[in-house]
Amino acid sequence: MSETHSAEPSHGQLTREDVLKVARLARLGLDESEVEEFTGQLGQVLGYVGILEEADTEGVEPLAGASERTDVLREDEPGESLTRDQALSGAPRHDDRFFLVPPVLDTSAE
Numbered sequence: 001m002s003e004t005h006s007a008e009p010s011h012g013q014l015t016r017e018d019v020l021k022v023a024r025l026a027r028l029g030l031d032e033s034e035v036e037e038f039t040g041q042l043g044q045v046l047g048y049v050g051i052l053e054e055a056d057t058e059g060v061e062p063l064a065g066a067s068e069r070t071d072v073l074r075e076d077e078p079g080e081s082l083t084r085d086q087a088l089s090g091a092p093r094h095d096d097r098f099f100l101v102p103p104v105l106d107t108s109a110e
Contacts, residue, residue, distance in 0.1 A: 014043040027102070 019039045023030045030038065084097070093100035 014039060014046055018042075 016035055016039055019035050019042060020030070022042075023035070023038075088094045088096070088099070091099050
């Protein structure tokens with residue numbers, strides 16, 4: 001790759017609000033110093049993605065993954081299973097029958 005780009009691309013249009021939105025979606029609680037730090041770090045990542053977008057890929061076949069191996073599967077054979085109590089024993093929250101998890105979808109608008 002040519003050295004026409006700076007070693008640390010700027011974060012362009014990435015804002016503090018963008019970082020807060022990503023953190024909220026990932027259910028991460030960030031303090032102010034972390035928001036500032038991640039704004040810079042994620043901005044750099046996006047800058048590098050911008051550099052990669054400029055790469056000449058003409059004639060390069062796209063890959064679906066890092067390896068050209070496909071359909072590497074094994075036979076589906078039943079094995080030993082955990083009992084309900086064993087499975088629930090490692091859960092931080094459960095009601096003796098089910099795992100209890102925070103809501104994933106916002107249903108407040110319904």
